[in-house]
């Protein structure tokens with residue numbers, strides 16, 4: 001089968017198209033013919049062994065993914081496609097089923113075929129969605145959902161979402177709106193209209209206004225893009241407020257410290273716990289018209305290097321989709 005592989009950690013051009021062996025499903029696996037996948041920050045960080053996060057994190061990353069070279073040569077975590085075959089105990093699915101999901105750190109989706117356990121984060125595709133629309137459902141939304149669960153969002157609660165235009169941010173705005181919270185979203189000028197259209201009650205342009213200086217306070221501050229900090233936003237939290245980061249290992253120290261001292265908490269879950277039930281929850285939201293992943297651009301799998309370079313600019317709006325095999329019904 002055709003696949004994008006890499007044999008060394010490094011810049012985007014370590015990725016190249018190659019013939020690879022088609023995976024064979026174990027008895028609890030489904031074999032999926034992939035029609036769409038994405039380039040997300042998990043792919044990008046893993047490919048460069050998290051070098052940009054500093055030497056300590058890079059060592060940890062290599063311990064997980066392969067010390068000298070990547071153990072899993074095929075990246076790609078999000079997928080949408082059609083079940084080709086099922087193992088003996090994977091009876092939840094049948095050949096011909098249209099499915100979507102995420103393989104997380106197991107990767108394997110930058111290929112014509114991939115295997116995943118039937119009990120893992122895979123589900124039937126929401127009715128009425130194309131493969132390109134279904135592939136980017138999971139990454140941003142599962143990361144947002146994991147964080148927001150700690151925010152006890154409901155009617156009457158206020159949340160500020162910083163970095164509301166990324167994969168996690170665009171999903172976070174829609175989920176927080178669904179949970180009934182009052183949502184203030186922060187993003188750059190060019191994305192204000194989009195973020196408002198996702199359900200935010202109000203938007204702040206961080207290029208023209210510093211939300212920490214306007215006197216407003218919130219029950220929850222969600223840094224969906226890893227560009228803010230608890231120290232800077234503490235004054236904008238109400239008493240008993242919660243700060244939810246998505247990145248930055250200093251937040252682990254803050255989480256420990258605030259669990260013992262002070263009434264404002266940092267909650268940082270590493271690794272994030274994401275389940276099949278969460279994927280089914282998202283499927284239900286999509287079918288109810290309450291959530292739709294935002295797609296910045298679509299490119300064929302062959303353009304993976306260019307698409308990856310774009311994701312590394314940290315300027316994508318929502319998600320970048322890769323199409324595989326030219327089918328998109």
Ligand SMILES: NC(=O)c1ccc[n+]([C@@H]2O[C@H](COP(=O)([O-])OP(=O)(O)OC[C@H]3O[C@@H](n4cnc5c(N)ncnc54)[C@H](OP(=O)(O)O)[C@@H]3O)[C@@H](O)[C@H]2O)c1
Nearest residue numbers: 041042163165166167168187188225226227246247315316
């Ligand atoms: N996706 C994952 O798998 C994953 C998992 C765990 C953690 N994380 C971390 O979560 C964070 C967000 O990931 P993501 O995939 O959602 O990001 P993303 O989609 O790459 O975010 C891109 C958006 O960030 C905004 N942005 C860039 N610089 C900014 C700044 N200084 N202040 C505010 N907004 C800024 C840009 O919009 P504007 O033009 O509006 O600024 C752009 O639309 C990253 O730090 C990532 O490492 C990601």
